[in-house]
Amino acid sequence: xxxxxxxxxxxxxxxxxLLRLLREEFDFxxxxxxNSSVVQKTHVMRNIRRKVAMIQMVLCHKKRSVIS
Numbered sequence: 001x002x003x004x005x006x007x008x009x010x011x012x013x014x015x016x017x018l019l020r021l022l023r024e025e026f027d028f029x030x031x032x033x034x035n036s037s038v039v040q041k042t043h044v045m046r047n048i049r050r051k052v053a054m055i056q057m058v059l060c061h062k063k064r065s066v067i068s
Contacts, residue, residue, distance in 0.1 A: 001051065014055050014059055014062075021052050021055070025045065025049070
């Protein structure tokens with residue numbers, strides 16, 4: 001998802017996406033701890049972390065613009 005798309009979304013939608021991504025990240029971490037000998041899909045973890053950071057940045061941006 002691109003930044004333009006995220007800026008157009010409502011705050012509730014962004015929060016639900018954030019919760020979904022955090023849950024997905026948690027599931028990957030649990031899976032990795034169970035199968036510690038196998039390193040799988042590290043690129044997916046990196047993409048999830050980046051998306052989480054982008055959503056958090058957009059939420060902060062929207063909060064600041066409302067306050068100003």
